[in-house]
Amino acid sequence: MKVMDRIRATTVGKSIFRVPDRVTERDRAAGHWASFLLHIYPVKVRRKEITFRYTWFLGVASLVLFGSLVVSGIYLMFFYVPSPASAYGDIQTIQTQVAFGQYIRNIHRWSAHLMVLAVAAHMARVFYRGAYKAPKEFNWVIGVVLLVLTLLLSFTGYLLPWDQLAYWAVTVGTSMAGYVPLFGEQVRDILLGGPTVGSATLLRFYVLHVAVLPTLLVVVVTVHLWRWRKDAMLTADSEVEDA
Numbered sequence: 001m002k003v004m005d006r007i008r009a010t011t012v013g014k015s016i017f018r019v020p021d022r023v024t025e026r027d028r029a030a031g032h033w034a035s036f037l038l039h040i041y042p043v044k045v046r047r048k049e050i051t052f053r054y055t056w057f058l059g060v061a062s063l064v065l066f067g068s069l070v071v072s073g074i075y076l077m078f079f080y081v082p083s084p085a086s087a088y089g090d091i092q093t094i095q096t097q098v099a100f101g102q103y104i105r106n107i108h109r110w111s112a113h114l115m116v117l118a119v120a121a122h123m124a125r126v127f128y129r130g131a132y133k134a135p136k137e138f139n140w141v142i143g144v145v146l147l148v149l150t151l152l153l154s155f156t157g158y159l160l161p162w163d164q165l166a167y168w169a170v171t172v173g174t175s176m177a178g179y180v181p182l183f184g185e186q187v188r189d190i191l192l193g194g195p196t197v198g199s200a201t202l203l204r205f206y207v208l209h210v211a212v213l214p215t216l217l218v219v220v221v222t223v224h225l226w227r228w229r230k231d232a233m234l235t236a237d238s239e240v241e242d243a
């Protein structure tokens with residue numbers, strides 16, 4: 001008898017784990033239904049659907065890169081104030097005086113570039129394999145939202161160094177947004193917070209970059225992963241074999 005089974009068999013164990021002994025497949029399935037943490041998982045997943053050959057782990061790579069961006073981004077937040085008076089100087093200080101500043105900033109930048117690549121490659125892999133077809137079509141739509149959020153994170157982060165490149169790139173980008181039919185001008189005005197790129201724009205981009213967009217991304221990724229695990233159970237064997 002394994003150690004965990006022994007613990008489960010005690011009175012204390014029984015009070016904590018309200019799960020039947022996992023002897024038969026039915027018991028294992030019942031365990032999933034009864035457990036709060038496991039309820040997001042399907043009772044069964046086809047082994048092939050979680051292999052490297054099937055996914056190239058590109059979705060996982062996107063997730064790991066996002067984790068790296070969150071950790072390095074939090075470190076950078078300690079040394080950066082989103083105001084035209086200080087932003088440019090803060091970045092110089094991070095590069096030259098802050099402990100591990102240049103290293104962490106480079107991790108942040110490279111992770112951002114690689115995340116855009118990984119997400120695009122993940123999308124291409126899903127498309128090539130036909131994994132967007134029923135019953136996964138809703139997860140494809142969620143994926144498109146994730147792609148947009150990833151690109152918006154890159155775009156909003158681009159302004160923060162407050163150098164010439166950032167200033168003019170965002171001037172061009174927000175002007176392009178202004179040409180969107182029907183509500184383009186409103187979107188541009190909301191982003192800029194004034195007639196041109198200025199202190200209000202920097203603050204807005206900062207809040208979008210460090211709070212609004214990452215929070216949205218975490219929420220949407222959670223739904224994405226939940227759907228992936230649930231849908232993985234519904235795919236026909238033949239579709240997985242062909243992939």
Ligand code: HEM
Nearest residue numbers: 055057058059060062063123131139140143144146147228
């Ligand atoms: C922040 C961006 C994204 C993250 C973190 C992410 C994460 C993941 C992960 C971890 C998986 C599990 C399988 C794998 O590793 O490939 C997955 C599956 C999937 N993703 Fe994404 N994804 C993202 C963006 C996208 C985009 C842009 C699309 C397409 C428009 C997409 C469509 C799908 C679909 C349809 C599946 C299910 C594939 C299957 O079941 O075989 N995802 N995603």
